[in-house]
Amino acid sequence: MxxxxxxxxxxxxxxxxxxxxxxxxxxxxxxxxPKARPKDIYSDDILSYSFFQRPVLTSKCTRQLQFWTNSNVNGYSDDAIRFHCPGVPCEASIIANTNISTTKVSDGVVFFPEAKWSWKKMHSARPRGQKWVFFSRESPSMISPGVIPPKKYYNDSYDYIMTYRQGSDFLVEFGHYDETRPEVRADDDRNWATKKKNIVIGPAADYQFATWQRGNFIKELQEFVPIDTYEACIDSKPCTESEGFEEKVRSYKFSLALDISRCRDFITEQFFVSLASGTVPIVDGPAREDYERVGPPNSFIHVNDFTSVHELADYIKLLDGNDELYNRFFDWKKLGTVVSIKMADLFATENICPIFLRMHEDEMKIGTDVTTNRKVPDWDEWWWNSCSY
Known part of the structure; x- marks a missing residue:
């Protein structure tokens, strides 16, 4: 009543x-x-902020984000970098360190998987309303299990998810296909095989960090087709970001874009740099559907489409000897452009601003009847079990 x-x-x-x-x-x-939401891979921990007072924001206010990392991330350090984000009335500030004292005065914390922390200490230092972001550009098989909170803190730790996985609050892309900007004219009829005197280039077979038998696959393929390997990479960068890499790859018809992990949605820069360099990537990682979702149509060869390495090698030889068939893999250039995203670009201020905007939007709900949904994945289903080891 x-x-x-x-x-x-x-x-x-x-x-x-x-x-x-x-x-x-x-x-x-x-x-x-209200009608119940359909159950999905996320569970909802509803946080009501009705007991807070609505904040008064002015142009003189500052919102600070801490990057919890020991690494140098795009120049961020103990010295705060300040900038302005569209739609956010407060000045944005980023500090990169692993100091609890910084945590206590920050509005948000982005946790990097290579760093270490104590969940108990972090929760003890966490001020009310502070947002935590789970960040990873690596697959589950390449990071420490400690980045996932224990059961005690399972549903009250991370507020936002920032990974390569579809469904993340902030999607970490290695690249994408832009259908608004054709790379070549519609009447471009060039032969894309011209000046490509080499057949296949790929990573060294003795690379130790792959979580599947990638080296054995490369060695077996080498028995049927010649494969040149990448030169030594410099400054601990990915080979794809090394100086002269793209120019070297351009002289090959095919590039082995074999990711180190077979995980859903995990499609790295190898795929996008290969496409941007003008080669046809031979891929192995997640399912074909994942590549089709982010890449150009009919632009790659998936290892799983063949019953054996020998059959794959025969198809490579067929394309190598038939320019008409080979050129079909480049029709997408008349429809769009491939963009490869480097780590430095990922942490440019314009790509960090969405975090500040989201924090601001959630902050403005304080003191209203609107609740904020904390999006917490089922870590086993959504994260750990997304890989086939």
Missing amino acids: RPISLRRFIALGMICLSTVGCLVIWATEPIRR
Whole structure:
């Protein structure tokens, strides 16, 4: 039972029984409850901020984000870098360190998987309303299990997810296919095999960090087709970001874009740099559907489409000897452009601003009847079990 609304109160009127008072009619409408959301891979931990006061934001305010990392991330350090983000009235500030003292005065913390921390200490230092971001550009097989909170803190740790996986709050892309900017004219009829005197280039077979038998696959393929390997990479960068890499790859018809992990959605820069360099990537990682979702149509060869390495080698030889068939893998250039995203670009201020904007939007819900949904994945299903080891 709840009191009748003012509009209905006036419409129905009052029945006066005496000069002392009137009988007020009460409504008996049932309370409408929101429909339940369909169950998905996420569980919802609803955080109500109705007991907070709505913040008063001015142009003089600052919102600080801590990068919890010991590494040099795009120049961020103990010295705060300040900038402005569209749609955020407060100045944005980023500090990169692993100091609890910084955590205590920050509005948000981005946890990097290569760093270490104590969940108990972090929760003890966490001020009310602070947002935590789970960040990873690496697959589950390449990072420490400690980045996932223990059961005690399972559903009250991370507020936002920032990974390569579809469904993340902030998607960490290694690249994408831009269908709004064709790379070549529609009447471009060039032969893409011209000046490509080499057949296949790929990573060294003795690379130790792959989580599947990638080296054995390369060695077996080498028995049927010649494969040149990448030169030594410099400054601990990925080979694809080394100076002269793209120019070297351009002289090959095919590039082995074999990711070190076979995990859903995990498609790294090898795929996008190969496409941007003008070669046909031979891929092995997640399923074909994942590549088709982020890459150009008919632009790659998936290892799983063949019953054996020998059959794959025969197809490579067929394309090598038939320019017409080979050129079909480049029709996508008339429809769009491939963009490869380096780590430095990922942490440019314009790509970090969405985090500040999201924090601001959630902050503005404080003191209203709007609740904030904390999006917490089922870590076993969504993260650890997304790989085939």
